[in-house]
Amino acid sequence: MATESLRKLIEDIAKENKYGNPDIIVKPMSTDGANYSSALFTITVSESGKEDLHLFAKVIIINETIRSQMPAGVFDVERIIYVNLLRKYKDIEIAHDVPLTKRLNIPKYYGCNPKIFEETIVLENLGVKGYTTYDRFKSIDWDYAAKSVESLAKFHALSIAYRENYPEEFKQFVNNIKFQKDMYAGVLQQLYEQRIKTTLSVTNEKHKDKLQKYLETQLNLETILKFSETPERPVLCHGDYRPSNLMHRYTEDGTLEVIPVDFQTIQCSASPLTDLLYFIFTGSDEKFRREHFQDLIDHYYQELSSALQYLKLEPDVIYSKKTFEHDLKEFLPFGLFIAIFSLPIVTVEVDDAPSMQGDGGFEIFTSAKTGSLYPERMNGVINDYFRWGIIE
Template structure:
């Protein structure tokens, strides 16, 4: 059942859009364990003589224990993204006459309720336009991955344009989200050691000893943070760019168009933060063996195209040599992402953690791993031995 606060918000949105005394239908939807912090709803606003208004709502369901471990500002981040940042990005595209087919596409924002314990946001329902989420239990394929990094490249290019054209304004916006990284570091300290034990429990015996030694010396939270600080080109990253936070649909030519959603984890980092995160949360060993280099090349080409659309020279702004150097430096982050993320990404629906109960962040490290986890995790470990990163 939808909270009364959500119904009130939808009524206000209906009035703003000139739907007087409409019929409002609100239905809950399940993400099959892909969403832990919110309840999701589809909404139809109907009025005789007018086209139905199809909406999507996300209502925060985080308990008091977890809230006490998070800065209050986190619940305002997504509103800031839609009201300030994405509007700024649209203005930049218009100013540079970027063709509609080359622009970043995001859901239309309708409104939000910032009141504590009622936090909610209402957007357009992209499913009515044929968009859907990817099955989190299936590894990504080339068509999907290509579409996803094309949208990611546009998102990053707009951040670069913003920082170049309005550096002080950009800096001020970054400062509004700076707390995100500190919060995530705190979360990681709580769960990383447990995650390492989970990883080692499924690691093939031939790799276990060398992996453990590598993790002790190269893949710790401080080392990962140091990588991000050394980036030549820092951008506003999505922060959680994985298939569960993307909507996609097939185009007539067989290509896939991808729309990013769920912007509440945005933070300033290297473009590689999002790219590596996407690859290691969404792909399996077979995909990376066949497409890793092609996908990183495709991302850089799309980033270059997007920068040129914004009248920026990629060879000056972010040369390919700098990108390739950062890619090499960021590879340990892929293993880190897999260690932290794969237990949750592959969790069986019945064992998915909930942020509604009494526990804190430990609910994520206590969740039982799914049947896909050993294969996906060992696939990542195999990559690092094959690439010669772990010897």
């Protein structure tokens, strides 16, 4: 059924793009365990005398049980992002004469099918331009990390510009995609409790007791949910900014380019640090953080400041370095939560990756077998939090 509805959508897109009698080739593609909520396809639309149209489609494949545990309309978020938010961002960049090289790079949107159980979004196929995803089993390196946070800084700066220049419109948009924590609280509590057990099962003995005490007294779910509350300075965050949701390539002159994708988890946060910490703790190992953590944090703020200035905003007024550093101290525990919650899935072996097509609910994420890389990556994060003195 999904393939039939996809082909109909592609036929409509081909017609909109002046293909009269095209040959349409649809091929399924694998993400090797990096994507578990969607079926992915590459599409080629061909017609004699016309340039081929290369497309990429993402079809939601989430079962009824998991859908019942999620708010209605959650699967329509990405369409709203491409049709409304990202177009608004482009308008803001044009209005402020932001140089082309300093603008946020995003894939071209072609269309969607919002019908329940057929939810599909169609974008340009970045793969034919040489873009690929980073190997999720490898730690990010400095060049990749630096470029990734540059893109992230542009994304956040545009959110801030939207908030500052169109406050009522921004407020309405935030309300439309607002995180409904009450609907998730029960499921999240269950998942988090199980994730803590998984974490403690691989924690080095020298840290286990103190980590367990810290998680029981300092990093409970109530504390975590505060990060998603509507704040004084709201920022629209990607929500799942990790290497598997970024596309990158090297150009002919050796320049690295990074494009964020998968905007279905966008949410309002009290600080852009939620995205930055998410990226760091899902994509790096202990060695990288020992060598580059503070440098990457500083690089991000420099890029955010630069992006704000291109949008005619003053960083010292909008989000000063002092406020940013204060937020970093407040939000740093969020990185440990992200590692606890995400690393079992980020490092899962391909054959053990959970599927959202079966009959199970969110418990499929806690029952999945952890990969061989998981103990090393998790203990690396735990070592950081002891070394930084956050856990004593």
